[in-house]
Amino acid sequence: ELKVEQNPLFLSMQEGKNYTIYCNYSTTSDRLYWYRQDPGKSLESLFVLLSNGAVKQEGRLMASLDTKARLSTLHITAAVHDLSATYFCAFFGGSNYKLTFGKGTLLTVNP
Amino acid sequence: DAMVIQNPRYQVTQFGKPVTLSCSQTLNHNVMYWYQQKSSQAPKLLFHYYDKDFNNEADTPDNFQSRRPNTSFCFLDIRSPGLGDAAMYLCATSSRYRGVEQFFGPGTRLTVL
Numbered sequence: 307e308l309k310v311e312q313n314p315l316f317l318s319m320q321e322g323k324n325y326t327i328y329c330n331y332s333t334t335s336d337r338l339y340w341y342r343q344d345p346g347k348s349l350e351s352l353f354v355l356l357s358n359g360a361v362k363q364e365g366r367l368m369a370s371l372d373t374k375a376r377l378s379t380l381h382i383t384a385a386v387h388d389l390s391a392t393y394f395c396a397f398f399g400g401s402n403y404k405l406t407f408g409k410g411t412l413l414t415v416n417p
Numbered sequence: 418d419a420m421v422i423q424n425p426r427y428q429v430t431q432f433g434k435p436v437t438l439s440c441s442q443t444l445n446h447n448v449m450y451w452y453q454q455k456s457s458q459a460p461k462l463l464f465h466y467y468d469k470d471f472n473n474e475a476d477t478p479d480n481f482q483s484r485r486p487n488t489s490f491c492f493l494d495i496r497s498p499g500l501g502d503a504a505m506y507l508c509a510t511s512s513r514y515r516g517v518e519q520f521f522g523p524g525t526r527l528t529v530l
Contacts, residue, residue, distance in 0.1 A: 394460075404462060
C-alpha cells in the first residue's frame with residue numbers, strides 16, 4: 307500500500323521562527339509535490355521536485371527531496387502570518403497517474 | 418490565461434436531488450481528474466479521464482458518475498446526494514501521465530440539506 311507520512315499534522319509557531327515539515331513516502335518516486343491550501347480554497351502548487359537532491363526556494367519556503375531516504379522537507383524561515391495555511395505533500399508511486407497525498411500540515415503562525 | 422474553471426463555485430442541493438458539477442480547461446490537457454475533499458482531509462481521487470478513457474477508483478461509490486464530452490469539459494454527476502457527500506469537489510488536469518504536475522481548479526463547495 308502506498309503511504310505518505312507527513313508530520314507534524316498541526317504546527318503552531320511564532321512569527322520569526324523557523325520550522326520544518328517532513329514528508330516520508332513508502333515507495334520509489336522521483337516526483338514529489340508540495341501544495342498549499344487556504345481555508346475554503348483549492349490547492350495551489352508550491353514546488354515540484356523532480357530528482358534526488360532537488361532543492362527549490364520561494365520566499366520563506368524551501369523544499370528538498372532525498373529519494374534514497376524517501377524524504378522530502380518543507381522548511382519555513384522566519385515565519386510570517388501570511389504563511390498560515392494547510393500544506394500537503396504528494397507523490398507518484400506505483401502508478402502513472404495517481405497522486406498519493408499526505409494528510410496535510412495545518413500551519414498557524416501567531417504574531 | 419490558461420486555466421481550470423469550475424462551476425458553480427457553491428452548490429446547495431437537497432438530499433436525494435441529483436446535481437451536476439462542471440469543469441472546463443483551456444490548457445488542452447489530456448487528463449482530467451475529479452477529487453473529493455472533506456473538511457480537514459486530503460483530497461481523495463474519485464476518477465479520471467485519459468482522453469476519452471474513463472477510469473474509476475475502486476472505492477468510488479456508484480452514486481458518482483462522470484462525463485467528458487470533449488477535451489475541454491468534464492462533468493461530475495451525483496445521482497442521489499447524501500449528507501455524507503457534502504464536500505469540496507476539485508477538478509484537476511495534467512498534460513499526460515507519468516508524474517506530470519496536476520493543475521487544480523478553484524473547487525465547488527457542495528452543501529446537502
